[in-house]
Amino acid sequence: MKIAILGGTGSLGRGLASRWIKSGHDVLIGSRELEKAIEVAISLGLEESQGMLNIDAAKACEIACLTVPFAHQEATLLSIDSSLNQKIMIDATVPLMPPKVMRVQLPQEGSAALKAQAILGAETTVISAFQNISAELLQTDKEIDCDVLVAGDFLEARNVVIELVKDAGLTGWHAGPLCNSVAAESLTSILIAINKKHSLAHSGIKITGH
Numbered sequence: 013m014k015i016a017i018l019g020g021t022g023s024l025g026r027g028l029a030s031r032w033i034k035s036g037h038d039v040l041i042g043s044r045e046l047e048k049a050i051e052v053a054i055s056l057g058l059e060e061s062q063g064m065l066n067i068d069a070a071k072a073c074e075i076a077c078l079t080v081p082f083a084h085q086e087a088t089l090l091s092i093d094s095s096l097n098q099k100i101m102i103d104a105t106v107p108l109m110p111p112k113v114m115r116v117q118l119p120q121e122g123s124a125a126l127k128a129q130a131i132l133g134a135e136t137t138v139i140s141a142f143q144n145i146s147a148e149l150l151q152t153d154k155e156i157d158c159d160v161l162v163a164g165d166f167l168e169a170r171n172v173v174i175e176l177v178k179d180a181g182l183t184g185w186h187a188g189p190l191c192n193s194v195a196a197e198s199l200t201s202i203l204i205a206i207n208k209k210h211s212l213a214h215s216g217i218k219i220t221g222h
């Protein structure tokens with residue numbers, strides 16, 4: 013698929029990009045700065061033309077993935093206007109509000125994914141995923157001992173994202189409607205707390221019973 017990663021110059025964006033490139037997807041790196049997008053695209057082995065402004069990547073893609081800090085989620089989504097209408101957008105945003113990142117803090121919309129859906133409107137299907145995966149591990153070839161909870165209001169769109177999760181070398185699970193994203197988003201603060209208190213680098217979650 014032609015996948016635009018909005019904020020694709022950051023840690024998670026580069027991690028997902030490298031995995032999807034390896035599995036044969038056509039990845040577009042989006043940024044606020046064209047030069048930065050091109051530089052990262054080239055560093056990932058892509059063509060110069062695959063580095064773009066976020067809005068151009070959003071226009072050109074079949075599916076987008078948002079990987080920017082929560083504080084910049086709204087501005088980034090407003091900047092792409094209606095470019096994602098009739099498309100799926102995967103939202104990986106965790107509503108961390110530094111400095112208290114080990115505390116679950118939620119936006120008034122209920123979750124970052126619900127906020128994204130409210131900003132984009134019903135023309136775009138927001139599916140939430142990847143909140144609990146380490147960006148650092150995604151940038152390696154290592155097997156990642158963490159599953160991905162995929163929440164969204166449309167089964168077919170969740171299926172598309174679960175396939176992309178598989179293409180990134182991970183297992184995705186149907187986690188119910190978009191409002192359930194609050195659980196995955198909240199778990200990230202718990203995993204950060206576990207990492208700190210138990211001196212772990214990359215704690216994760218696994219679904220058992222299968």
Ligand SMILES: NC(=O)c1ccc[n+]([C@@H]2O[C@H](COP(=O)([O-])OP(=O)(O)OC[C@H]3O[C@@H](n4cnc5c(N)ncnc54)[C@H](OP(=O)(O)O)[C@@H]3O)[C@@H](O)[C@H]2O)c1
Pocket residue numbers: 019020021022023024025042043044045048049078079080081082084087088104105106107108142143144145146147148
């Ligand atoms: N890091 C992880 O392990 C991880 C894991 C799961 C989920 N997440 C979530 O994924 C999202 C991205 O995390 P990250 O660690 O990849 O973030 P990051 O590296 O700090 O930033 C990602 C990108 O966001 C853009 N950005 C930075 N400041 C901005 C601003 N003021 N306005 C608009 N855009 C700005 C930048 O892109 P440009 O400068 O190129 O525009 C930057 O490269 C976050 O919501 C995070 O909670 C992260």
